[in-house]
Amino acid sequence: MSGQSPAATGHCCQGTTVVEVPEGTRKVVLVGNPNVGKSLFFNAFTGLYVDVSNYPGTTVSISSGRMDDYLILDSPGVYGVSSFNDEETVARDVILEADIVVNVVDAVHLERDLFLTQQLIDMGLPMVVALNMVDEAGKRGLRVDPAALSRELGVPVIPTVATQREGLEEVKQALSEARIGVSDPILQDRLLGLLDRVGSKPEALMILEGDPYVAERHGVEPQGMRDELYMARRQRVNAILPRVIDRREHTLDLRTRLGHALIRPLTGLPVLVVTLFLMYELIGVLVAQIIVGFTEGTVMQGYVEPLLRSAAQAVLGDSNALYELVAGEFGVLTLTVTYVIGLLLPLVIGFYLMLSVLEDSGYLPRIAALTDRMMTSIGLNGRAVIPMILGFGCITMATITTRILGNERERKIATALMAFAIPCSAQLGVIVALLAVAGGPRMALAYGLIMFMVFGLLGVALSRYLPGTSTSLLIDLPPLRVPRPINVLTKTWYKTTGFIREVTVYFAAGALLIGTLQVTGALVAAQDLAAPLVEGWLRLPREAATAFIMGFVRRDFGAAGLYDLGLSGPAILVSLVTITLFVPCVASVLVIMKERGRSFMIFTWVGSVVLAFTVGGLLAQFIGLL
Amino acid sequence: MTLLEAKSGRPVRILEIGDAQARAQCIRLGIGEGTVVDAERLRVGPVLVRHHDSEVCLGRELAGRILVEEAPEANLRPGRGGMHGRAQRDRRRWRFGSKRGGPR
Structure with a gap:
């Protein structure tokens, strides 16, 4: 990304670069909500030789490793990209440098996970979605249609069971087919309006959503449109869900009951x-x-x-x-x-x-x-x-x-x-x-x-x-x-x-x-x-x-x-x-x-x-x- | 009434979340304004909000700043994120382009 966006390199002195890479290497960032099995993907992709760097001033670390011509970066689990806490700040900075995003989503919690997916799509990043834990979703009476989800989002969607290493190879193959997904046209117009001042679309979205740190880096005022954009994104995700999920009745399983017992x-x-x-x-x-x-x-x-x-x-x-x-x-x-x-x-x-x-x-x-x-x-x-x-x-x-x-x-x-x-x-x-x-x-x-x-x-x-x-x-x-x-x-x-x-x-x-x-x-x-x-x-x-x-x-x-x-x-x-x-x-x-x-x-x-x-x-x- | 006052085990519709960051986080988690959720006030504990397969715990102080109304039709199916009836009319202002002006 750094070679393509003059604005980002122009502000390098403020420490936005997370990991240096040689020319020609593409950065693939793994992004997902907490507990979706992201690290399994990272381990499978990179093998033993990984670098872990602690992000200054936080308890958050980022792992990186090589896979063929790609540099794979693991980002901390977050529910959205912003700067509410250290995890988000670090994830945001890693994502802003991404050439390709692999978004791991939990098939059981699509309603929650697709919000982040849509936000990444709105950033205009080429991506692949790994629809993980499809086995567990099946047990809970949920059937998710990957083809339909792919049509709705406009990016490749690969069903996976990372714990069994199912679908991991397919996700790897799909990296070359990573695409920019379907976003709201009005939002994209607004982003274009900011683009000449900010230089990159992901950062323009952050500024539109009122992220004070990204705005400061570019010397512009953060715009307070977060509520508006979030609501619209949520509506879009909620509209997608019934078209891709077949939900059946199921009884509360033992784990759910145990989960409840632990908080009472x-x-x-x-x-x-x-x-x-x-x-x-x-x-x-x-x-x-x-x-x-x-x-x-x-x-x-x-x-x-x-x-x-x-x-x-x-x-x-x-x-x-x-x-x-x-x-x-x-x-x-x-x-x-x-x-x-x-x-x-x-x-x-x-x-x-x-x-x-x-x-x-x-x-x-x-x-x-x-x-x-x-x-x-x-x-x-x-x-x-x-x-x-x-x-x-x-x-x-x-x-x-x-x-x-x-x-x-x-x-x-x-x-x-x-x-x-x-x-x-x-x-x-x-x-x-x-x-x-x-x-x-x-x-x-x-x-x-x-x-x-x-x-x-x-x-x-x-x-x-x-x-x-x-x-x-x-x-x-x-x-x-x-x-x-x-x-x-x-x-x-x-x-x-x-x-x-x-x-x-x-x-x-x-x-x-x-x-x-x-x-x-x-x-x-x-x-x-x-x-x-x-x-x-x-x-x-x-x-x-x-x-x-x-x-x-x-x-x-x-x-x-x-x-x-x-x-x-x-x-x-x-x-x-x-x-x-x-x-x-x-x-x-x-x-x-x-x-x-x-x-x-x-x-x-x-x-x-x-x-x-x-x-x-x-x-x-x-x-x-x- | 507030989420804290809601009767345990009854479905409620979330009307307003009185904290900017919590509002954003709730939208991300799928329990934003307009959503119908199952709420349960845990004994000596926070409020447990359930929606589909998600469970979120909200501290009592925050729950006291969330306005809800009773939602007799327990419509918790996906895709109907509670955007119907009065809540939908109230929410119309969230649509893109409805705000006059906007950024240059």
Whole structure:
């Protein structure tokens, strides 16, 4: 496209180009609604050799791979092309560069999917429609006529069952027959009117539909015709449907009933509790304790760190400040490698694996629906369960994931709640162990209740005092499916590598900061400063101050430091509540600053110190009265 | 009445969605203004809207900004996206070219 449209290349400096391609290669973009099986097409077309690039500032990645003379690009699943969220922005930019579009539609949900199809046709892009899941449609009493649909749309329509690889070869063959479909003549006239100023028809449509970003790129005003165009498009799609679908009566199948049971509290909450328990067993116990014990303790601290230390010694000599900074207790080299690869990597893989299973099975949107009411009371909506769940893995990872939330206010609430009141998995492991020492289930219950109360009150307060309004839940419930292992694994891999690549630098910066504080003696000074507060107000031994300060380095360091103090049961409770509420680890503080800005970072940091000592102190005084 | 006040399990016609982005998203999902849908207010939860084989959950606050009317004839067949009777007359202004002027 770039060779054909001077306007697009003229604005290249604003970063619209997603993937560079050699001359003569045609870009084929896979486009479709979420959960229509697009990735199966992508995998079948490209084979093993694919590139995945993370789109800057989002959690969205684009995969690309070669097939003959074509470059195949996968775009994120969207219901329409616009810029309502990150997925759409990325999909839009990929689509705007397309030479050919392969639009994958779900035969069961044609009414929904054809809206996007018609929008792509209105953009004037040559395309092929893959009518996927025709087998499932048959089971639901729907018969779709591909020939009739092809006549109506004016583009080739190939029936497929991607899970069985049926029709994939035919879609490949049809690429050479990709055509521009049938669009509304009046709309096309309007697009022509914009064409000389904008240079490309797809972008002209975006501007007509009021997309502010595309309009800004071309220095024109976005036009507020979206409602009008959308309604007309919807009418056209609705007129097509009865001519291509034969709909028969069918009874609600088991899956549909199960889907309903999952969003009703009476049946859904027990299932959710069991799911969360399984997640805890899998990640909290298996990954966080057994696997991390091996990767962090045996591999990293046993082999890698000594190796790095002796290498650093050879170059720098030991017992000087520089050596301390590079390979000392909090050395940039040693701490970063151990933390990122030994501790974070297994946990992040575990969490993304689980999240991918929940996502691909169709359970995740149902959890969002089930928890929506509770979330609205703290100024969020059901979608916020995703970062909240991830927060129990790693606050840094979860903070980045808040990008999926509706607006900045929601992102602030979620970020603050996690930074204040959600213990990350590294910390959670130590907390569970300490609670067992402190007196088992009763202590665990007390801790859980206190944290839940603080979380709730804090959420209500943030929701009340942060300006603006939060967005409402509006979520399409996909059919329940058994996730495909290959999809789950690839998704996990891309998300994990994307995350590690994005945050490693923050962990290194954090280590450097802590190392500097230690070398300059500031760490010890802070411990001395905090000691009277810890002794007098929290009624804990002086040494506990060290544990709290270490919590800034790594939250689990802090908690682990409490082991050796031989505290009584109530004292353990006080210190665990305090340390959970206390400042997030230095890497997540840096990521909070990057995502939410400096003043918000200062707010969460200072706020968590105040909150931790206030709640911990009140608890200590209360226990003292008993 | 609003979607939030609609009686659970009864078909309703969506008349007006009081949020620009939600309006666009609903049109995409096939439950835009004029559509007849089955609505169910979930206990301690959002409103579940069903239309053909689609299910969409709408938060209560949003549901409270969506105007609906009772639609006794549960006409949920495809292609009849609710464009009949009064709703059709109301919607005539959405047609192309009906707006005077338009962009140059």
